[in-house]
Amino acid sequence: MKPQLPHPLKAIDNSRRDFIKKGTAGLVTTLAAPAIFSCANGKQNDKEKLGLALMGLGYYSTDILAPSIQMCKNTYLSGIVTGTPSKAEAWKTKYNLKPENIYNYDNFDEIAKNDEIDIVYVVLPNALHKEFTIRAAKAGKHVICEKPMAVTAEECREMIKACDDNNVKLSIGYRMHYEPHTQEIMRLAEDKDFGDIRQITTGAAFNMNNTDHWKARKELAGGAMMDMGVYPLQAARYSTGEEPISVSAQTFKIRPDKFEADEVTSFQLQFPSGTVANCQTGFHASFNYLRVFCEKGWYELDPFSSYNGIKGRKSNGEFVFREVNQQARQMDEVAWCIMNDKPLRVTGEEGLKDIIVVEKIYESIGQGGKTMMI
Numbered sequence: 001m002k003p004q005l006p007h008p009l010k011a012i013d014n015s016r017r018d019f020i021k022k023g024t025a026g027l028v029t030t031l032a033a034p035a036i037f038s039c040a041n042g043k044q045n046d047k048e049k050l051g052l053a054l055m056g057l058g059y060y061s062t063d064i065l066a067p068s069i070q071m072c073k074n075t076y077l078s079g080i081v082t083g084t085p086s087k088a089e090a091w092k093t094k095y096n097l098k099p100e101n102i103y104n105y106d107n108f109d110e111i112a113k114n115d116e117i118d119i120v121y122v123v124l125p126n127a128l129h130k131e132f133t134i135r136a137a138k139a140g141k142h143v144i145c146e147k148p149m150a151v152t153a154e155e156c157r158e159m160i161k162a163c164d165d166n167n168v169k170l171s172i173g174y175r176m177h178y179e180p181h182t183q184e185i186m187r188l189a190e191d192k193d194f195g196d197i198r199q200i201t202t203g204a205a206f207n208m209n210n211t212d213h214w215k216a217r218k219e220l221a222g223g224a225m226m227d228m229g230v231y232p233l234q235a236a237r238y239s240t241g242e243e244p245i246s247v248s249a250q251t252f253k254i255r256p257d258k259f260e261a262d263e264v265t266s267f268q269l270q271f272p273s274g275t276v277a278n279c280q281t282g283f284h285a286s287f288n289y290l291r292v293f294c295e296k297g298w299y300e301l302d303p304f305s306s307y308n309g310i311k312g313r314k315s316n317g318e319f320v321f322r323e324v325n326q327q328a329r330q331m332d333e334v335a336w337c338i339m340n341d342k343p344l345r346v347t348g349e350e351g352l353k354d355i356i357v358v359e360k361i362y363e364s365i366g367q368g369g370k371t372m373m374i
């Protein structure tokens with residue numbers, strides 16, 4: 001997996017070394033979103049901003065995405081898709097939405113006729129990602145789909161095909177790819193400042209007390225691996241720039257009466273270069289770390305996948321980049337790529353690569369052992 005550094009953020013990324021300081025505590029500034037870009041001719045490209053509809057108005061849409069989109073330069077909230085009339089009313093008032101840009105899950109396909117909505121952002125429970133990504137693509141809308149992309153690799157392939165067939169772009173909500181400390185980890189995978197990468201230890205978990213939630217059950221593809229486990233999986237992949245050749249995994253339940261889906265999951269990956277990654281996830285405790293041990297030193301992010309406050313250290317000193325709004329950067333760059341018909345940083349294929357490994361993790365858990373990837 002070679003991380004791409006395309007387009008509007010490239011100039012910013014190239015200047016990032018200016019921010020590497022030993023022992024620097026601050027340097028937290030707001031990163032300007034990409035400028036408004038001159039647009040080529042074409043149906044969508046004559047717009048200065050693309051309209052985006054959030055689909056599924058739960059926690060992530062309400063608390064994180066909707067506020068972040070207010071900071072975007074290339075996209076704005078033009079619509080919503082919700083099954084709850086009271087939410088539709090509240091969002092209409094709060095975000096000054098036109099009534100004709102508010103859809104429910106039954107009349108959603110009519111969105112095809114709406115020129116004010118260019119992008120549909122699918123923020124539904126995991127098992128619904130496939131259906132609504134395909135319906136959005138068939139309506140001629142570009143799609144951002146939240147992680148995990150889908151439940152199986154086959155579903156991911158169907159989503160990619162539907163978007164290709166309908167000539168729309170598909171991106172996955174992997175916000176860390178837009179975060180400067182994470183981009184430095186990706187650079188280190190390529191440049192190997194500390195020599196060969198030998199061992200990665202990474203984990204992301206939180207203590208879930210609302211165990212009535214769909215994320216604690218299997219029906220809508222909940223479970224710690226799907227919810228939080230994709231972060232250490234992603235981290236192991238982007239810290240090496242490689243795809244794993246073997247997977248072994250185990251799962252545990254601390255509260256078996258509360259969790260039908262996996263509560264605590266450990267997995268180990270081996271990469272073609274020999275690097276080993278030990279990865280942890282769970283709904284049982286709060287932790288968030290990425291540590292990379294190399295031939296001639298080490299580096300870490302702690303936390304590595306939180307919405308803000310990402311902190312980096314290397315064996316020769318601290319590294320600090322400016323704080324960014326990850327989601328605003330993500331949505332802005334996706335909109336820019338659509339307007340300019342440029343390749344996306346995080347594609348459907350990237351989401352698929354994770355789900356291929358997740359399938360093997362579940363297979364290994366089922367077999368109680370190691371499953372070869374090749």
Ligand code: NAD
Pocket residue numbers: 056057058059060061083123124125126128146147148173174175214220226227
């Ligand atoms: P949530 O439960 O808070 O929200 C889900 C929304 O889907 C709710 O508004 C619910 O009403 C709606 N919904 C529609 N049909 C439903 C059905 N059949 N059953 C249950 N709910 C239904 O969940 P969330 O935390 O907002 O997560 C939504 C998606 O966003 C998930 O895929 C999750 O992995 C992803 N997510 C990503 C991040 C990130 O940092 N990228 C963070 C949180 C969540």
